[in-house]
Amino acid sequence: MTSLDKLQADVKQAMLAKDEVARDTLRMLIAAVKKHELEGGKTITDELVGEVLLSAAKTRQESIDQFQKAGRADLVAKEAAELEIVRRYLPKQLSEAETRAAVQALIAELKLSSKKDLGQVMKAAMARHKGQIDGKLVQKLAGELLA
Secondary structure (H helix, E strand, O other): OHHHHHHHHHHHHHHOOOOHHHHHHHHHHHHHHHHHHHHOOOOHHHHHHHHHHHHHHHHHHHHHHHHHHHOOOOHHHHHHHHHHHHHHHOOOOHHHHHHHHHHHHHHHOHHHOOOHHHHHHHHHHHHHHHOOOOHHHHHHHHHHOOO
């Protein structure tokens, strides 16, 4: 079963369970996948679905941050519920300790030592742990370790 098939099956389950938030969020994700397929002329693969999921999670997290600054608790709750649904389909995120270990290993492996090498660490970490690692955390940790 592909990722898209799983999303479509889960939409049906959400409809049967009368879970409107899950139903609407999953429909939005499926529409985004199909939009990428049409615009980019790409075939739908699990990788494409993963990219759409990461993008959706990032968008919702940014929305939550903005709504918190504006004091809109109602919209924060809505976006947080949608983010939780999106996260069900993302690969498990590495913890801060696991991320620190991965960044340290990359720095040692690539034999990097100065703050100028931050870009190389970021590129390697994001490629190796695609979808499992937070870019902001990698940047922070790499900055600390390369100082």
